[in-house]
Amino acid sequence: MKIEQITLHHVRMPLVSAFETSFGRQHERECILILLRSEGLLGIGECVADQTPGYSYETTGTASHILKDFVAPLILGREVQDAADFQRCVEGIRGHHLAKAGVEMAIWDLLGQRAGHSLREMLGGVQEKVRVGVSVGIQETTAQLEQVVDGYLADGYQRVKLKIKPGRDLKDTAAVRKAHPGLMLQVDANSAYTLETAQALLPLDGLDLLLIEQPLFEDDIWDHRKLQAQLRTPVCLDESVISLRHARYALEMEACRIINIKAGRVGGLSEAAAIHDLCRENRVPVWCGGMLETGVGRASNLALASLPGFVLPGDISASDRYYIRDLTNERFTLNPDSTIDVPAGPGLGVTLNLPALNEFTLTQTTLRA
Ligand code: OSB
Ligand code: MG
Numbered sequence: 001m002k003i004e005q006i007t008l009h010h011v012r013m014p015l016v017s018a019f020e021t022s023f024g025r026q027h028e029r030e031c032i033l034i035l036l037r038s039e040g041l042l043g044i045g046e047c048v049a050d051q052t053p054g055y056s057y058e059t060t061g062t063a064s065h066i067l068k069d070f071v072a073p074l075i076l077g078r079e080v081q082d083a084a085d086f087q088r089c090v091e092g093i094r095g096h097h098l099a100k101a102g103v104e105m106a107i108w109d110l111l112g113q114r115a116g117h118s119l120r121e122m123l124g125g126v127q128e129k130v131r132v133g134v135s136v137g138i139q140e141t142t143a144q145l146e147q148v149v150d151g152y153l154a155d156g157y158q159r160v161k162l163k164i165k166p167g168r169d170l171k172d173t174a175a176v177r178k179a180h181p182g183l184m185l186q187v188d189a190n191s192a193y194t195l196e197t198a199q200a201l202l203p204l205d206g207l208d209l210l211l212i213e214q215p216l217f218e219d220d221i222w223d224h225r226k227l228q229a230q231l232r233t234p235v236c237l238d239e240s241v242i243s244l245r246h247a248r249y250a251l252e253m254e255a256c257r258i259i260n261i262k263a264g265r266v267g268g269l270s271e272a273a274a275i276h277d278l279c280r281e282n283r284v285p286v287w288c289g290g291m292l293e294t295g296v297g298r299a300s301n302l303a304l305a306s307l308p309g310f311v312l313p314g315d316i317s318a319s320d321r322y323y324i325r326d327l328t329n330e331r332f333t334l335n336p337d338s339t340i341d342v343p344a345g346p347g348l349g350v351t352l353n354l355p356a357l358n359e360f361t362l363t364q365t366t367l368r369a
Contacts, residue, residue, distance in 0.1 A: 047102025077369030112347030125306025133159030295328025
């Protein structure tokens with residue numbers, strides 16, 4: 001497939017409600033939407049970098065730079081056979097996984113459209129709908145948190161993840177657990193603790209949580225091993241697993257018992273699928289993380305989460321949990337059994353809502369072969 005043109009849209013969209021994590025509160029979410037043109041087809045990808053480097057060192061600013069000045073020149077006018085071929089093209093670019101993953105997604109979309117296969121079929125997904133949960137931000141008070149959780153349970157979500165940080169951990173989590181004894185509940189600290197301050201998390205062991213996500217430094221594996229040894233609850237790594245190699249390190253070190261897989265963080269869907277395969281061989285459960293994606297990234301996450309090793313509910317909520325107006329014409333809704341249908345159309349199986357894309361675009365750049 002010859003890549004003839006790349007258009008980058010830096011977009012900013014209002015969130016339905018503010019989202020607060022240990023690294024900050026956001027009312028809007030940014031990303032880079034990537035449009036690839038090849039042989040009369042339009043492939044779409046979402047680079048999940050946000051405005052600030054709170055989750056990852058990458059931002060919409062660094063991703064724009066890397067995509068425009070380094071990735072685009074390597075693929076424009078070139079025959080790109082498949083995702084592996086794309087990764088070979090860009091292997092000289094160190095890091096910048098979120099940027100590369102956005103382009104790989106658009107290549108999968110092109111490949112699927114050309115072959116008439118859905119992304120799910122191409123990746124080897126086995127589920128036509130996937131189990132999902134909701135990620136709940138830190139609220140002003142514990143009482144407000146309980147209200148927000150009640151609202152999501154009324155919507156039908158059967159698994160809840162609470163964002164925590166030092167000082168807003170045990171009390172919040174215990175209150176939600178007390179109100180909902182049978183709920184599938186988990187927490188995510190986004191690297192807010194050190195091995196020392198994480199001692200405050202040990203009582204979480206009594207709350208029957210599915211997992212504790214990324215308590216320690218975003219690049220740490222070794223201290224997570226020490227913390228996991230102190231906990232009955234599985235530690236789940238997010239930020240620190242940036243490649244198949246890092247997934248292997250984490251499993252060999254027994255730093256975690258569960259892995260959250262995000263295609264963006266690991267440089268693309270192909271690496272994400274490889275991590276899935278490794279975990280499955282080792283009988284380590286995985287689940288699909290989220291980055292507040294638009295309908296484009298959501299379609300990709302649903303296809304990935306349809307692989308057989310994704311045995312825990314993903315952070316893939318319905319479109320209306322995030323955006324009143326989305327970038328895709330298709331909207332994703334929650335089924336009564338707390339699942340979302342995996343798109344079945346060719347490629348990602350979604351189409352762009354161009355007026356919405358134009359409304360939310362801050363800047364747009366087109367590069368040609
Ligand atoms: O750590 O999982 C995370 C959102 C942005 C950045 C990091 C994370 C998250 C979430 C939201 O938890 C998951 C979602 O998309 O619903
Ligand atoms: Mg996380």
